[in-house]
Amino acid sequence: MPGLPLNLSIAIISLNEEANLRRCLQSAADLAKEIVVVDSGSTDKTLDVAREFGARVQHQDYLGQRDQKNVAVSLCTQPWVLLLDCDEELSPELKAAIIAFFEKSDAERYVGAKMARKVWFMGRWITHGDWYPDRKLRLFRRDKGRCGGNAAHDKVEIEGPVTTLNGDLHHYSFRDMRHYVSKINTFADAFLEKQKSEGARWSLAATLFRPWWRFFRAYVIRRGFLDGFPGLWIAVATAFFAFVRYSRKYEDEAMNGD
Secondary structure (H helix, E strand, O other), X not given: OOOOOEEEEEEEEEOOOHHHHHHHHHHHXXXXXXXXXXXXXXXXXXXXXXXXXXXEEEEOOOOOHHHHHHHHHHHOOOOEEEEEEOOEEEOHHHHHHHHHXXXXXXXXXXXXXXXXXXXXXXXXXXXXXXHOOOOEEEEEEOOOEEEEEXXXXXXXXXXXXXXXXXXXXXXXXXXXXXXXXXXXXXXXHHHHHHHHHOOOOOOHHHHHXXXXXXXXXXXXXXXXXXXXXXXXXXHHHHHXXXXXXXXXXXXXXXXXXX
16 A cells, blocks of 8 residues: 555646645645646745745746746656646545545556546635536656646646546636636637637638527536526636637628638
8 A cells, every 4th residue: 555655746837836736735735755846937935835846947048838847847756747727726535535546556557547527716616517527637657747738728638548537626717707708819729729620611600609608508407506606607708708809800801801
């Protein structure tokens, strides 16, 4: 039966995340033999916090989420990697599930493990709608996994059997409504570039249907209404977000004469 620390590296990328990073590492640091933090130029006390927890810190100019995380994974030396964002923390239940994963020798049967991610927003945990359970594959064999996806939306890609752990990965992704709204253009830009790379054309049907569908799915099918007003706000904001994303292709074609 393995004891702590586990044969595990924690990999994190950072930029001016001193408050978030402390919460993240307090929840997870004692699990791992190694903590790797790849920083892209923090000017606050992020690096001091990382070193306080014994992390090995490496500077890397920002390459985008996917490539930056691949740099962090490449610097890990343990056979297993737990890939975390600074604004995440392990719930006690998830931490216990990770320990049990190694104690029960699941690490010999699987090459990765997913976990449900739960968002704190408007003073409460969001447990329905499009934001939950939002399962993410974050625990994986270093020699079997890498970050794929695109520069804005990364995801771990892996070869082999994967299981799902009990417990939630807590996510403090948005400080408030203003913070959420400020992200819309960033993700809309990434979506536009993805459409252009795929040779997609603007579609009126998609621009009208996708927002409606996103609201209906989040609020009705996935029972966002059970989260009260925050659930309604998230469903409406998600629909508007979809409208902006799909509208951007029309603007691009109109401005460039396509």
